[in-house]
Structures are given as C-alpha cells and as structure tokens.
Amino acid sequence: MPNQNGLQGEFIINKDKPETQNKVPQPLESGANQTPAEGTGKVRFFSNFCINPSDVNFENQEADEKIVLLIRRDLITNLPWIIAVLILIFIPFIISAFSNLFTPFFNISTQNQLIALLFYYLIILGFVLVQFTLWYFSVGLVTNRRIIDFDVSGILYKQVSETKLNLVEDVTYTQNGSIRSIFDYGDIFVQTAGTHENFEFDRAPSPAKIVRIIADLIGGPR
C-alpha cells in the first residue's frame, strides 16, 4: 500500500530512522572526575562543563532551541593567573620590609603611599576581573540545532562562530601531556563540511564525554 508520498516497497528507505537533529542526551551518570554541576542541569558561575544547563540563554537563541552542553576551559587552566595574583598581593609587604633602603632617595608622604597602595590593589582587582571575564565568556555551546563558539581572548576582542549540527562531519579530541591527562582536559576539534570554519574547544574538561555527546547528536557511532 502506497504511503503518503506515493512510494512503496523498496523505495522506502530508513523509514524508522530516528531524528538525530533534535535528540537531546540524558544526563550522564556521575563519575569521579565530574564537577558537581555535571549532569544536574544546574549551572554555577564556576561550572566548566554542564549537560542540559537550565538557567543559561544566549543571543539569537530560537524559541524551541535547547542548550545541550555548556563548555568552558577547565578550571585548572586558571591556576597560573591565580598564582600570579597571590604573589602580587604580597609584593607591597616585601617592599615595605626593605623600605629603609629607599628612604634616602624617595621622600613621599604616607598619604601618597596609601593612595599608591590602594591603586596597586585596585589594579590587581581589575586583573582578576579581566582574567575571570575572559574565562567566563569564552564558552562553547552545543544546542539541539547548532554548535556555537564564543571566543573572548581580550577585553575588546570577541569572536562568535556557529554551525548547524547537520554540517558537522567529524569530531575529535587531543589530550597530550601529563597535566592534561591528570586533570582530564583537552582540545576538541569539530570539523565541518566544505569551506565552513572548523571549531575548536580549547582545553575543555572531560573531552571524551563531550565528543561522545556531540557524536550522538550528529548521528555518529557511540
């Protein structure tokens, strides 16, 4: 009996093939390396990997578009600037310990020294704010329709790239070096068709899980 398209028999191929475009993965089971926000849908300000985040939205989000994955750089990648800040905080104390050495050359009032000290700590606060901003807004989003990469590499520089899921051909990850293996983070590459731009999620946490979820969404093998 012909179907509604007028086709029958061997002409009907993949009739029962499920729609992969709008497939949303279920939250994964909690593992030893997962952060508390993983799999719960609840996203915190320090979350770097969240499946089905419930309270995040983005510019140009369509009404029926659902965020499946939120990916930021792994938290451990913030360690260098945090260590730098901790060192910078103690520098005025070190200088004050040797202040007698400078006294013959510099004769600045206590009031000026206080203003300079406050200014110094304000600069450190600004440094923390900028570094955290760069980490917080450099985010990769995988929705049930597309992949979006927000790349903020400077306070005045942002790049937003996106591609539809059906244009994604391949997704791979690399994890080289002992630090990346210990803390389980790596670079994820999303290869798109033809001349479209390829995507890179830099230093993403749990890359194997992310690759598996994206592969599921584009209809690839588990």
Added chain:
Amino acid sequence: MEIAQLIMHLFSDQNTIARIALVILIAFYGLFALIVAIQINNLNRVINQIGFAAIFNLLAFLHLSGALALLVFTVLFL
C-alpha cells in the same frame, strides 16, 4: 618668571610629582575600568547565565566606582 618658579617648585617636590603621576595613572585606569564595565554588560547580553549576570555587573560597577573614588580622593587632597 613666577610661572617658572611655580613649575620649579612643583618639580622639586617629590611628593607633588608623585601625586600628579598618581592622578594621571588613576584617570587612565578609570577609563579602562569603564571599558571593562561596558564590555561585561555587553557580553552578559550575548550569553546570559541567569543568577550570576547581575552579580557580574555589580562587580564591574564596584571596580569602576573604586577607580573613580580613588581619583576623586587623590584630586581633592592634591
């Protein structure tokens, strides 16, 4: 002649030189803090994490307020 003497007086005093340098540096920093606050506000519109966006804006505003307060304090006691 008096102007020259005034300039000589200003620049012979390390305290005054330090204060002028601080005013200039803090003014530039205030401009930077303003740009950071505007950018954070803009980026919060691009991707909005409900619950933290407001706190983020508040932090940026406090940073800007701190820079402006320090500038006013420095200028007032010049």
